[in-house]
Amino acid sequence: MTTSLHAFHAGPAQRIATGWLPPIATWPKAQLALLLAAFTVVPFIANDYWFSAILVPLLVFSLAGLGLNILTGYTGQLSVGSAAFMSIGAFGAYNFALRLPDLPLPVSIAAGALIAAGFGVLVGLPSLRIKGFYLIVSTLAAQFFVTWVFVKFGWFSNNNASGVITAPRLVVAGFDFGSPVGRYVFTLAVVTVLTVLALHMIRSHTGRSWMAVRDMDTAAAVIGFPIARVKLLAFAISSFYLGVAGALWAIAYVGTVEPHGFDLARSFQILFIVIIGGLGSVLGCFLGAAFIVLFPVFLSTLSGHLTGFIDPGNLGNVEKIVFGSLIIWFLIKEPEGLAKLAHNATRRLLAWPLRPPS
Amino acid sequence: MSPPPWLSLDGISISFGGVKAVTNVSFHVHRGEILSVIGPNGAGKSSLINVINGIYRAQTGRVTFDGRAIDRITPHEAAHLGIGRTFQNLALFKGMSVVENVLTGRNLKMRSSFLAHALRALSARQEEARQREKAHQMIEFLGLQRYRETPVRQLAYGLQKRVELARALAAEPRLLLLDEPMAGMNTAEKHEMSRVIVEANRKLGTTIVLIEHDMGVVMDISDRVVVLDYGKKIADGEPLEVRDSPAVVAAYLGLAPEGFASAGVVPGGQLQ
Amino acid sequence: MSFFVEVLIGGLLAGVMYSMVAIGFVLIYKASGVFNFAQGSMVLFAALTYVSLVERGFAWWQSFAVTLAAMIVLALVIGRVALRPLVNRPPIVLFMATLGLSFILEGAAQWLWGAQVHQLDLGIDDKPFEVAGIFISEFDIFAAAIACLLVAVLSLVFNKTRIGLKLRAVADDALAAQAVGVNIETVWAVVWTAAGTVALVAGMLWGARTGVQFSLSLIVLKALPVLIIGGFSSIPGAIVGGLIVGASEKLAEIYIGPLIGSGIENWFPYMLALVFLFYRPFGLFGERTVQRV
Numbered sequence: 004m005t006t007s008l009h010a011f012h013a014g015p016a017q018r019i020a021t022g023w024l025p026p027i028a029t030w031p032k033a034q035l036a037l038l039l040a041a042f043t044v045v046p047f048i049a050n051d052y053w054f055s056a057i058l059v060p061l062l063v064f065s066l067a068g069l070g071l072n073i074l075t076g077y078t079g080q081l082s083v084g085s086a087a088f089m090s091i092g093a094f095g096a097y098n099f100a101l102r103l104p105d106l107p108l109p110v111s112i113a114a115g116a117l118i119a120a121g122f123g124v125l126v127g128l129p130s131l132r133i134k135g136f137y138l139i140v141s142t143l144a145a146q147f148f149v150t151w152v153f154v155k156f157g158w159f160s161n162n163n164a165s166g167v168i169t170a171p172r173l174v175v176a177g178f179d180f181g182s183p184v185g186r187y188v189f190t191l192a193v194v195t196v197l198t199v200l201a202l203h204m205i206r207s208h209t210g211r212s213w214m215a216v217r218d219m220d221t222a223a224a225v226i227g228f229p230i231a232r233v234k235l236l237a238f239a240i241s242s243f244y245l246g247v248a249g250a251l252w253a254i255a256y257v258g259t260v261e262p263h264g265f266d267l268a269r270s271f272q273i274l275f276i277v278i279i280g281g282l283g284s285v286l287g288c289f290l291g292a293a294f295i296v297l298f299p300v301f302l303s304t305l306s307g308h309l310t311g312f313i314d315p316g317n318l319g320n321v322e323k324i325v326f327g328s329l330i331i332w333f334l335i336k337e338p339e340g341l342a343k344l345a346h347n348a349t350r351r352l353l354a355w356p357l358r359p360p361s
Numbered sequence: 362m363s364p365p366p367w368l369s370l371d372g373i374s375i376s377f378g379g380v381k382a383v384t385n386v387s388f389h390v391h392r393g394e395i396l397s398v399i400g401p402n403g404a405g406k407s408s409l410i411n412v413i414n415g416i417y418r419a420q421t422g423r424v425t426f427d428g429r430a431i432d433r434i435t436p437h438e439a440a441h442l443g444i445g446r447t448f449q450n451l452a453l454f455k456g457m458s459v460v461e462n463v464l465t466g467r468n469l470k471m472r473s474s475f476l477a478h479a480l481r482a483l484s485a486r487q488e489e490a491r492q493r494e495k496a497h498q499m500i501e502f503l504g505l506q507r508y509r510e511t512p513v514r515q516l517a518y519g520l521q522k523r524v525e526l527a528r529a530l531a532a533e534p535r536l537l538l539l540d541e542p543m544a545g546m547n548t549a550e551k552h553e554m555s556r557v558i559v560e561a562n563r564k565l566g567t568t569i570v571l572i573e574h575d576m577g578v579v580m581d582i583s584d585r586v587v588v589l590d591y592g593k594k595i596a597d598g599e600p601l602e603v604r605d606s607p608a609v610v611a612a613y614l615g616l617a618p619e620g621f622a623s624a625g626v627v628p629g630g631q632l633q
Numbered sequence: 634m635s636f637f638v639e640v641l642i643g644g645l646l647a648g649v650m651y652s653m654v655a656i657g658f659v660l661i662y663k664a665s666g667v668f669n670f671a672q673g674s675m676v677l678f679a680a681l682t683y684v685s686l687v688e689r690g691f692a693w694w695q696s697f698a699v700t701l702a703a704m705i706v707l708a709l710v711i712g713r714v715a716l717r718p719l720v721n722r723p724p725i726v727l728f729m730a731t732l733g734l735s736f737i738l739e740g741a742a743q744w745l746w747g748a749q750v751h752q753l754d755l756g757i758d759d760k761p762f763e764v765a766g767i768f769i770s771e772f773d774i775f776a777a778a779i780a781c782l783l784v785a786v787l788s789l790v791f792n793k794t795r796i797g798l799k800l801r802a803v804a805d806d807a808l809a810a811q812a813v814g815v816n817i818e819t820v821w822a823v824v825w826t827a828a829g830t831v832a833l834v835a836g837m838l839w840g841a842r843t844g845v846q847f848s849l850s851l852i853v854l855k856a857l858p859v860l861i862i863g864g865f866s867s868i869p870g871a872i873v874g875g876l877i878v879g880a881s882e883k884l885a886e887i888y889i890g891p892l893i894g895s896g897i898e899n900w901f902p903y904m905l906a907l908v909f910l911f912y913r914p915f916g917l918f919g920e921r922t923v924q925r926v
Binding site (some may be wrong): 008011208224227240 | 391414416433435436437439440441445446448452454456457464466468471473476477478479480481485489492495498499501502528532539553558560561565
């Protein structure tokens with residue numbers, strides 16, 4: 004062991020071989036296969052309904068959940084204003100595309116998201132003085148303020164009388180992605196890239212700095228982490244991701260840009276995705292989003308079979324009751340959410356018929 | 362011919378609300394030595410340590426480190442000055458594994474930006490690989506290789522204490538403040554930890570200020586000892602002088618006799 | 634000048650309504666350290682139950698009694714099912730649980746009683762009467778009087794009864810209180826019942842003012858600035874905070890509104906709370922907590 008100390012102290016800065024891609028043996032096979040299928044198989048076998056009503060919103064919600072997870076799950080800063088950042092991304096992309104029509108669409112989206120990121124830093128400033136629960140005032144204020152700005156100031160909606168504007172057309176580099184398949188492929192590409200970047204950040208020292216601030220910021224300061232910069236970076240990146248999600252929501256999913264689609268209820272939806280999916284888990288974002296998107300579908304098909312028991316007008320209420328109950332159930336039984344459940348299930352499956360090692 | 366004091370506390374007084382935790386304490390630490398701070402519970406030892414590394418601000422007094430006045434620093438600045446510490450109640454990052462915790466200790470050596478991390482730039486990858494190597498070496502030095510990837514919250518208390526020490530040492534501090542690093546350990550574990558602390562001191566040149574209750578350990582590894590009681594300093598010197606000082610013995614009467622018996626003392630100050 | 638005073642008084646009296654909702658929060662926060670996000674839904678649930686019973690022909694005191702009983706049952710169920718399993722978890726987890734709770738209550742309330750707006754008549758009109766040249770609404774005075782009564786009753790309970798003593802013990806240090814034999818579940822049941830009662834009263838008053846509708850549950854959000862300004866653990870603080878929020882909101886709307894756009898009251902209280910957080914993080918009346926490392 005003394006040799007370890009020697010090596011630690013004196014060890015020269017030797018070059019250690021590292022590749023851009025980690026060794027293929029460490030790639031998660033199942034997820035890779037899924038990703039491959041998503042790009043190559045699904046576009047050919049799914050139908051328009053699936054693309055428009057299920058896959059695209061699932062991807063967009065996952066991205067939004069990822070954005071919130073970076074802030075709340077990894078850095079521990081609770082936010083109830085996610086939808087505000089989404090709306091900035093959506094309105095930003097719309098205005099850039101409208102007023103600078105020569106800008107490629109992805110650039111407009113990125114520009115809108117950058118503005119969202121800047122605003123995120125502003126909203127994050129109070130977190131330097133205020134801790135824990137009180138912080139939700141900041142994101143709550145942001146949520147109401149941003150909605151008010153977009154409703155009040157018609158310039159953002161190009162002074163459109165109805166207040167609801169059509170989203171920019173999904174045309175990239177001359178290719179029209181406007182069809183359901185096209186929207187799906189475009190969204191899949193964007194979400195995949197951003198997810199990979201997020202994974203890289205989370206597994207690096209950036210991610211560790213976020214988690215250190217989350218777990219015990221006094222200790223993090225003692226080790227020399229610049230707490231303020233770490234928190235603000237989390238706010239910025241989280242808001243950027245939410246901004247892109249908002250732009251995709253408008254452009255690839257609903258086709259319109261309106262402030263009321265990004266209200267407090269939406270923020271809570273994103274928060275649910277992250278809580279149910281699992282705070283601090285990237286897989287959880289996708290599982291939580293899948294749940295949020297699929298459950299209402301499941302419920303309405305079920306009510307079709309159970310006419311008389313659940314009146315269709317009450318579906319929204321039943322959803323609320325189930326979501327609320329699930330949150331409480333997950334908090335009690337499995338605080339790490341669906342991601343942990345999935346993890347446990349896979350372990351049991353792989354070890355079957357034996358029990359998995361503890 | 363003793364070297365000049367490297368860390369000085371002069372006339373430090375700390376109070377919380379109306380409670381005086383520390384009253385007018387002064388002592389020095391020389392570079393490269395191991396100084397133990399001992400005293401009954403509630404004597405103000407942790408508060409003193411917290412002042413050195415900027416977590417508390419003393420009401421009166423000066424703290425000087427390597428020629429600089431550090432009474433007004435933040436813990437963050439202290440880290441950059443090369444002051445590291447462990448906590449009495451453990452301050453591990455419960456959401457991370459052992460190696461991740463130790464890697465956070467390498468924070469001051471990490472230079473890559475978040476963008477470099479996101480894009481897995483060559484410089485970032487190289488840096489991560491190098492620092493991981495260092496972290497592995499420190500983990501080995503503390504005998505924790507088996508638990509490298511284990512989430513720290515699953516570890517036994519004694520192992521967690523070791524991880525915290527590994528994390529603190531990984532930062533290569535010039536001055537290391539240890540707040541009861543061996544609390545709750547058995548004799549064998551204490552032996553190991555003592556060895557680690559002494560080696561870190563000798564091989565890495567780390568100056569160590571140690572709060573400790575076990576007299577045997579204190580007598581064994583300290584170059585000098587400072588004794589606090591009710592927030593005041595009652596002794597300061599080499600281990601044997603301090604042990605025999607009547608003020609110290611009086612303060613400890615009422616404490617478990619094993620504490621003193623293991624160091625070979627009988628009340629009255631006679632050597633056994 | 635008299636216009637200003639009118640707006641001010643109108644705002645203060647509106648603030649009294651906020652205070653009442655905030656008091657419900659303070660009760661629960663004092664006893665369990667958790668911000669009960671479901672308080673707004675409890676207000677909605679209580680109001681809807683009451684008004685639906687009245688609509689079905691019951692007298693007001695019958696409806697009140699039944700709703701009160703329902704709130705007590707609700708309190709007990711919440712304590713058993715949601716709070717007990719989460720008793721040792723960090724406050725943020727409890728907060729998220731109350732978030733889930735609020736959804737359950739909203740969904741249940743609207744499932745049971747429907748989503749349309751109900752009119753609630755308490756027999757007191759919103760008639761203005763004149764005092765020294767200023768118009769004040771009769772109803773607002775009535776609400777203020779009820780609030781004072783509520784505070785008086787709560788203060789009596791807290792300071793003069795056995796259960797009040799236990800409550801203060803639990804608020805101070807739950808573990809220590811349990812160690813000396815205080816049954817924490819009983820205390821919680823009492824507190825949540827009290828909060829439920831306050832919710833019912835607040836619900837009836839708000840409902841009479843604006844009609845019983847879904848947006849009632851959004852009042853909870855306005856309570857947050859009230860609590861931040863007044864302090865989470867102080868009932869007088871809730872009153873003062875409510876008055877400040879009510880008054881400043883109205884004044885801002887009338888005087889700053891024309892300059893930058895109407896609807897300021899939607900976000901003004903939160904900005905105000907944010908400013909407060911910088912200078913007085915524990916609120917005007919809250920307790921300072923000293924952190925020892």
